[in-house]
Amino acid sequence: MEVGVRRTSLDTVPCPVARSLDVIGDWWSLLIVRDALLGRTRFGEFQKSLGLSRNILTQRLRALVVDGILDQVPASDGSAYQEYVLTPKGRDLFQVLVALRQWGIKHCFDGETCDSVLVDRAEGLPVKPLELHAADGRLLDAADTMLLDQTAA
Template sequence: MTQQASTGSNECPVARAAEIIGDRWSLLIIRDAFDEVRRFSEFQKNLGLAKNILAARLKALVEVGVFETRPASDGSAYKEYALTQKGREVFPIMVSMRQWGERHLFSAGETHSVLLDNEHDEPLALLEVRSAGGRKLEPGDCHRRRVVKP
């Protein structure tokens, strides 16, 4: 999958983002990378994903610049997958999905993980969409306009 071939004719940023990071396995690979997973074998072990599918997803994520490959930090012959700045910018999307899942996809008394702030060991504040002036926005408070990227 290349970004131009798959998404180049779609004007919707959501559709383009979904094409690149929107499938389950790509999101879980990125999630694991935020948890310091770097090697193919670690991704495969954590996700239980078939090697051919994992290889295809990692290749696509490297092609679009979400990951870059590097020599292994321990000097071995292996390579590691590291999030680029573009990949690290997926973090708010992951937090938003996590918070939505925590609120809506677990029953009372059901065990689940929670993302905590390292400094204070407290759950993160709920993400909110805000205007440039700081006002909380709901879907009806926004509209779309076509623009040309400079």
């Protein structure tokens, strides 16, 4: 969080979307996770990719470590550096980022072509759009779902 900016914590709000945004809701954090999924591990790699100031990047990396999204570990090459690696919790953000990517390609390029394609590493084929399915396999959209209050008697 930037110096002087106060943010209300959402960590006790009874909504999983709000609690998720409390952890990974700023764009820099999601872009750091994106870069980590692409194989970046070192502070300098993140800084070069994102063009982010050292102090902001330090804050974001520290928060992602505290929240269990990244682990800080000794460098794999035996040097004195530290590396940032995704935890299982961090790797679970992959589908979230794919959903954002697919939404962005559909709604944010206004006729432009995206310069990258997400492909299946084994086959080299483009990844299909994410879909939400019912337990019986039916394709669902927002109108087909509802939230049930599990605390109601």
